[in-house]
Amino acid sequence: YYKAADYVTKNGLLSGDKAYTFGASKALTRAQVAQALYNLAGQPKTKLTDSFSDVPVTHQARTAIAWAEKTGIMEGVGGGKFSPDRSVTRQEAATLLTRQRKLSGEDTAADSSIVKQFTDGGTIADWAAAGVAYCAKTGLVQDKPGKVFAPKSTITRAEMAVLSVKSYNKLVENKGTETNRKTATGTVTDCKTMQNGDIFLTMTASGSSLSLFGVKGKVTAKYNGQTIALSDIKTGDTVKVTYEGQYMSSITV
Numbered sequence: 001y002y003k004a005a006d007y008v009t010k011n012g013l014l015s016g017d018k019a020y021t022f023g024a025s026k027a028l029t030r031a032q033v034a035q036a037l038y039n040l041a042g043q044p045k046t047k048l049t050d051s052f053s054d055v056p057v058t059h060q061a062r063t064a065i066a067w068a069e070k071t072g073i074m075e076g077v078g079g080g081k082f083s084p085d086r087s088v089t090r091q092e093a094a095t096l097l098t099r100q101r102k103l104s105g106e107d108t109a110a111d112s113s114i115v116k117q118f119t120d121g122g123t124i125a126d127w128a129a130a131g132v133a134y135c136a137k138t139g140l141v142q143d144k145p146g147k148v149f150a151p152k153s154t155i156t157r158a159e160m161a162v163l164s165v166k167s168y169n170k171l172v173e174n175k176g177t178e179t180n181r182k183t184a185t186g187t188v189t190d191c192k193t194m195q196n197g198d199i200f201l202t203m204t205a206s207g208s209s210l211s212l213f214g215v216k217g218k219v220t221a222k223y224n225g226q227t228i229a230l231s232d233i234k235t236g237d238t239v240k241v242t243y244e245g246q247y248m249s250s251i252t253v
Contacts, residue, residue, distance in 0.1 A: 020085060027154035030054065031061040031084035034074055036164055038064035042200020044211055046070060046191040052082035059084065073099045091124055091151035092161070094141050095131035097167060102211075105246040109210045110134040118149040125151065140166050184210055185240045192229040201248070203239060212241060214248040223253040 004092050028036075046067040048057075048248035055065050059167040065082060068074035073096055088096075102108045110133035115121040117136065124132055128151065136149075140163055143149050146240045153165075186205030197216030202209060214230060221228050233239065233253060 026157050027087040028081065028093070028157055029082065029085050030074070030088055031059070031065060033088050033096060033155075033160070034062040034068040035061045037073060037096060038162055040066050040091075040100060040164060040167055041067070041104070042192050042202075042211070042213070043190075044200075044202050052076055052080060054081045059067075071099075071103055073103065079236075084127050088155040090141065090149065090155050091128035091132055093155040093163070094135040095128050097140060098131035098134045101134070101167065108134045109112075110137045115149070117147065118143055119147045120149055120151070123151055125150065133165040140211050163223075173234055174233065181242050181244045182244050183240060186210070186238070188233065188235050188237045188239055191233050191235055191237075193233075197230060199230040199233070199248075201233065201240070201241075201251075202241075210241075210243075211246070212243050212248045213246055214251070219248045219250060228253070 008009075044067065046063055047070070048062060048245060049066050049069070051069055052065070055062055055194045059065070061084065065074070069076070069082075070117065072083075077086070098108050104108075107182075108130075110130065112129040113189060114133040114136050115124050115129050118124070132141070132151065136143075141159075154197065162193050184203070186203045186204040188203050189209070191199065191200040199214040199219070200211070201214065202211045204210075216230065219230070220231050221233060223232070230251075240252045241248050
């Protein structure tokens with residue numbers, strides 16, 4: 001898992017457990033999963049809420065939790081609480097990741113019977129079968145030795161690191177599913193450039209919000225006819241983008 005841990009920390013997808021320590025074998029909490037999925041989405045701007053009494057304004061994952069609730073990726077546990085420190089099971093993680101991938105515009109349909117390939121497939125909850133099937137189909141979540149999925153085991157930080165890298169690479173490799181490119185002109189409301197040069201951009205165009213992704217080397221950016229770095233694009237810029245699905249091919253500032 002070392003390479004995955006190094007990658008996710010360098011690219012801001014998953015932080016270490018504490019300074020100079022990744023905490024690979026530690027169980028991942030609901031707050032940490034929300035943060036990891038929020039990071040994978042490019043950390044879009046999100047209106048903060050006071051939905052959960054156990055998520056104070058000082059909580060470091062407050063924005064991520066608000067985003068996860070707003071998008072429907074995660075819900076509270078009842079009684080106005082989120083239980084941010086509760087651990088997450090492998091079947092829960094598969095379900096949450098599938099929701100995040102669907103939000104990104106990916107077709108997450110998968111035959112639930114795929115879970116039968118696991119020797120403990122019968123113990124996977126009905127509500128988690130579709131998510132586990134998608135993750136198994138795409139190779140995002142792997143089984144344990146002996147074709148065991150271990151749905152009720154907690155997911156570790158090391159497993160989440162590997163999962164995050166695979167999900168991010170899948171996003172990079174995806175070419176979009178639409179047959180015709182589209183263009184949109186509007187104002188950048190949020191922009192984040194990853195350490196590796198890829199870019200997440202949210203813009204408002206014709207009253208609608210677009211969340212788009214650009215791969216370094218596969219998307220060009222220009223200002224006054226001159227090529228600029230993706231990192232030169234800032235919030236508030238007026239841009240014209242050419243895109244297919246969620247994926248940009250050009251940006252003109």
